[in-house]
Amino acid sequence: xxxxxxxxxxxxxxxxxxxxxxxxxxxxxxxxxxxxxxxxxxxxxxxxxxxxxxxxxxxxxxxxxxxxxxxxxxxxxxxxxxxxxxxxxxxxxxxxxxxxxxxxxxxxxxxxxxxxxxxxxxxxxxxxxxxxxxxxxxxxxxxxxxxxxxxxxxxxxxxxxxxxxxxxxxxxxxxxxxxxxxxxxxxxxxxxxxxxxxxxxxxxxxxxxxxxxxxxxxxxxxxxxxxxxxxxxxxxxxxxxxxxxxxxxxxxxxxxxxxxxxxxxxxxxxxxxxxxxxxxxxxxxxxxxxxxxxxxxxxxxxxxxxxxxxxxxxxxxxxxxxxxxxxxxxxxxxxxx
Numbered sequence: 412x413x414x415x416x417x418x419x420x421x422x423x424x425x426x427x428x429x430x431x432x433x434x435x436x437x438x439x440x441x442x443x444x445x446x447x448x449x450x451x452x453x454x455x456x457x458x459x460x461x462x463x464x465x466x467x468x469x470x471x472x473x474x475x476x477x478x479x480x481x482x483x484x485x486x487x488x489x490x491x492x493x494x495x496x497x498x499x500x501x502x503x504x505x506x507x508x509x510x511x512x513x514x515x516x517x518x519x520x521x522x523x524x525x526x527x528x529x530x531x532x533x534x535x536x537x538x539x540x541x542x543x544x545x546x547x548x549x550x551x552x553x554x555x556x557x558x559x560x561x562x563x564x565x566x567x568x569x570x571x572x573x574x575x576x577x578x579x580x581x582x583x584x585x586x587x588x589x590x591x592x593x594x595x596x597x598x599x600x601x602x603x604x605x606x607x608x609x610x611x612x613x614x615x616x617x618x619x620x621x622x623x624x625x626x627x628x629x630x631x632x633x634x635x636x637x638x639x640x641x642x643x644x645x646x647x648x649x650x651x652x653x654x655x656x657x658x659x660x661x662x663x664x665x666x667x668x669x670x671x672x673x674x675x676x677x678x679x680x681x682x683x684x685x686x687x688x689x690x691x692x693x694x695x696x697x698x699x700x701x702x703x704x705x706x707x708x709x710x711x712x713x714x715x716x717x718x719x720x721x722x723x724x725x726x727x728x729x730x731x732x733x734x735x736x737x738x739x740x741x742x743x744x745x746x747x748x
Contacts, residue, residue, distance in 0.1 A: 447684030457698070457699070458722075477667070479555050480612035480667055482691070483609055487566075487620070488619050490509070494570050498574070505567050510564065513560055516696055524699075527704070555695065609663050630675065645662075693733045696733070698722065705722060
């Protein structure tokens with residue numbers, strides 16, 4: 412079974428390049444590679460949590476919020492970067508070019524999940540409503556899908572306000588406020604803890620995009636020193652202090668900072684990870700379906716290796732097909748626009 416982990420590590424890192432300074436550390440190619448790695452972390456995390464696939468995968472038991480934080484950071488960074496460079500034109504096209512791209516696949520997959528659960532378990536609209544208010548979702552592990560749609564909507568609203576005020580800083584302030592509201596609501600509704608540790612990563616990505624030039628100028632020659640300082644600081648905190656609320660959120664931002672700093676020295680060039688990153692949203696949406704379909708009262712793949720391999724293959728094939736379908740729908744809907 413460890414062969415799957417070995418192969419994924421090879422796919423992720425076989426073509427890295429160590430540089431004196433990678434100025435493209437958050438380029439499209441680099442972030443697609445990162446998204447490919449993050450979706451693998453999500454898969455291994457869910458396999459460890461929900462499928463009990465072996466002690467070696469216990470390493471991934473706490474990797475979920477870091478991986479999802481990575482997705483949110485990249486999203487926040489990308490949206491703010493485009494807003495800074497394109498301004499009003501980007502905001503005008505946002506509903507159809509960005510919101511639709513995350514919302515439409517989520518709606519389609521919600522219908523598919525609902526129909527399968529209805530057929531297999533007698534799932535109902537009432538049960539789906541109850542699930543939502545207790546912090547669950549018809550989509551397996553769909554809390555992230557709900558969160559990213561919410562963050563995209565708040566970014567769109569905040570960017571419109573920023574244009575009216577002629578202050579880009581308004582995007583940062585308003586998104587920080589809406590993320591605090593998001594966390595408060597999750598706590599008030601007693602949603603499970605995985606809903607919010609990565610929440611601030613979205614605004615962190617916005618901040619990084621806004622201050623990127625200053626960050627780059629200050630860090631270009633001191634990356635190793637800053638990275639070493641962060642690691643030592645984090646180690647001291649974990650050894651000497653006890654934390655309650657906010658610790659997981661802080662850890663997420665610390666890990667993301669370290670990942671980005673490493674990216675300033677290490678250029679990721681894996682075509683496999685780049686491809687996987689391009690379909691990572693579809694993989695996230697569909698992989699939970701195969702937890703249901705491969706282990707139930709009708710079909711049950713008990714062997715851990717066979718289960719993992721089948722889940723990976725079916726998830727990736729389905730994600731490719733879904734990606735093509737979603738792109739076709741998008742082109743059809745906005746044809747001529």
